[in-house]
Amino acid sequence: MDLNAAAIKNIIFPMLKYAKNNNTLEYLTNLNKTQFLPTDEIINIQKEKLRKLLLHCVENIPAYQSYKENIHLIEKEPMEALSYFPILTKQQVNESQDFFIFPDIDKSSLIANRSGGSTGQPVRFFIDRPTSENSEAARWRALSWWDISIGDKCLMVWGNPLELNNHQKLIYNMKERFLKNIIFVSAYSLNPKSIHNYARTINTAKPKYFYGYASALHLLAQLVIKNNIQIKHRPKVIVSTAETLYDFQREMIEKAFGCRVINEYGARDAGIIAYECGNGKMHISAENMIVEIVDIETKKPLKPGESGLVIITDLNNYSMPRLRYQLGDIATLSDSICGCGINLPLIENVEGREDDIFVSADGNYVHAVYFCNLARSYPSIKQFQIIQKTRHDLLLKIIKNDPFIESEIMSYIKEIYKVMGRINIDIEYVDAIKPAASGKIRYSKREFPLTV
Ligand SMILES: [Zn+2]
Numbered sequence: 223m224d225l226n227a228a229a230i231k232n233i234i235f236p237m238l239k240y241a242k243n244n245n246t247l248e249y250l251t252n253l254n255k256t257q258f259l260p261t262d263e264i265i266n267i268q269k270e271k272l273r274k275l276l277l278h279c280v281e282n283i284p285a286y287q288s289y290k291e292n293i294h295l296i297e298k299e300p301m302e303a304l305s306y307f308p309i310l311t312k313q314q315v316n317e318s319q320d321f322f323i324f325p326d327i328d329k330s331s332l333i334a335n336r337s338g339g340s341t342g343q344p345v346r347f348f349i350d351r352p353t354s355e356n357s358e359a360a361r362w363r364a365l366s367w368w369d370i371s372i373g374d375k376c377l378m379v380w381g382n383p384l385e386l387n388n389h390q391k392l393i394y395n396m397k398e399r400f401l402k403n404i405i406f407v408s409a410y411s412l413n414p415k416s417i418h419n420y421a422r423t424i425n426t427a428k429p430k431y432f433y434g435y436a437s438a439l440h441l442l443a444q445l446v447i448k449n450n451i452q453i454k455h456r457p458k459v460i461v462s463t464a465e466t467l468y469d470f471q472r473e474m475i476e477k478a479f480g481c482r483v484i485n486e487y488g489a490r491d492a493g494i495i496a497y498e499c500g501n502g503k504m505h506i507s508a509e510n511m512i513v514e515i516v517d518i519e520t521k522k523p524l525k526p527g528e529s530g531l532v533i534i535t536d537l538n539n540y541s542m543p544r545l546r547y548q549l550g551d552i553a554t555l556s557d558s559i560c561g562c563g564i565n566l567p568l569i570e571n572v573e574g575r576e577d578d579i580f581v582s583a584d585g586n587y588v589h590a591v592y593f594c595n596l597a598r599s600y601p602s603i604k605q606f607q608i609i610q611k612t613r614h615d616l617l618l619k620i621i622k623n624d625p626f627i628e629s630e631i632m633s634y635i636k637e638i639y640k641v642m643g644r645i646n647i648d649i650e651y652v653d654a655i656k657p658a659a660s661g662k663i664r665y666s667k668r669e670f671p672l673t674v
Contacts, residue, residue, distance in 0.1 A: 227373040227403055245352070249359035256509050257363065261565045264508050271537040272512060273300040279543050285321040286545065304512065307545045309521050309533055312345040315544060319346060327541045335490060345491055350541040357493030360507035364497030367564065368459040368484065370431050377424060379407045379434030379442055405429055409438035417445040425455050432460040437663040440471040443478035456480050463488055466574045466591060470598040487572050492534045492549055496569045505566035511536050513569065514546065515555050518587065518672060526557040529573060550576045577668045580610045583643030590666030596637055602630040607655050610668045616647045619655055
């Protein structure tokens with residue numbers, strides 16, 4: 223038995239409730255019940271929470287006071303009333319932050335947050351304790367589907383924990399180790415030499431689950447396989463987060479560690495949005511938020527099965543509400559019901575980030591994820607990055623594998639032409655593709671705005 227895990231679950235977390243008024247456990251108890259309610263009852267919970275939130279917004283939040291005229295609709299049909307509020311972009315949040323903050327709130331009680339700027343536009347915003355704790359509770363609820371509970375030992379594969387100096391780093395490591403029971407692995411320190419130490423750590427410390435960026439977990443798995451390292455310890459599950467999880471990554475990670483890889487769909491600026499269940503379906507944290515999908519161009523709501531922009535309304539943040547917040551991802555909702563017993567609504571597919579969407583010569587939208595998965599069928603490509611620079615120019619960076627067969631690259635290009643049409647493709651053979659400051663590797667990226 224992991225004594226550290228037991229202490230965290232049974233002593234430290236309950237103590238936090240009294241010492242810091244932390245309600246995560248209470249929220250978790252509730253979420254554990256509501257997930258089994260019939261889906262329409264879950265939707266009713268959303269509606270009630272939304273009604274309260276929208277009334278609070280039009281009464282108290284400067285950015286939304288001009289929507290007070292909709293108050294009757296809010297009271298009667300909050301879901302419909304929500305559609306009358308504008309979609310909120312990251313830029314708007316950055317430009318008029320104070321406009322969204324509840325004037326009566328003690329700003330010092332809020333948690334300043336900032337989404338990563340490495341893969342898109344950084345956004346600065348505040349969340350409050352209930353928002354952060356509800357999100358944390360949603361993560362633990364979903365991990366419980368995989369037999370993971372609060373405090374269980376975790377191997378976390380991440381970029382550098384910010385730019386910490388040594389002393390801070392020590393404190394950070396202690397906190398991670400003892401309070402949260404986390405063994406931290408920096409993606410930057412993974413290499414053919416260090417992998418032997420990490421393998422030893424995994425085999426002796428026996429973390430119950432791994433958690434990390436898709437690309438960092440993939441790198442760990444690659445090193446294990448290439449160096450013929452035997453991992454004797456089998457984690458219950460490996461949780462991939464913060465990036466698109468490509469099929470080739472999932473396969474390699476599962477092969478290296480002999481357990482299921484699952485997807486956590488979360489964002490710093492939206493919390494835990496959805497989580498994969500045993501049936502491989504992504505269940506939305508519906509008690510915490512409303513997820514809408516809208517058309518990329520018209521921004522009109524789309525039906526389940528139609529792919530578009532993800533719009534999030536967090537139902538818990540009364541301190542800085544962001545209604546209909548455009549997250550920057552592309553996904554599809556589903557109206558089917560999962561047979562796993564969890565009745566939370568489903569996201570059919572998280573297709574990637576908004577800037578993973580390329581535009582073909584005919585003006586069609588193309589998911590670059592397709593090119594990324596395709597690249598893996600050509601062994602001559604060791605690593606790659608595909609960037610759409612303009613509507614007419616694509617840059618393909620390739621690290622050659624040994625052996626290298628040029629005709630494979632030509633076949634790959636041909637496949638790209640088939641989808642993208644008459645577009646200019648430049649190939650650059652490089653020695654390295656650097657990850658962003660966060661440690662994330664971007665396989666694809668569009669560098670111009672979709673709409674003019
Ligand atoms: Zn399910």
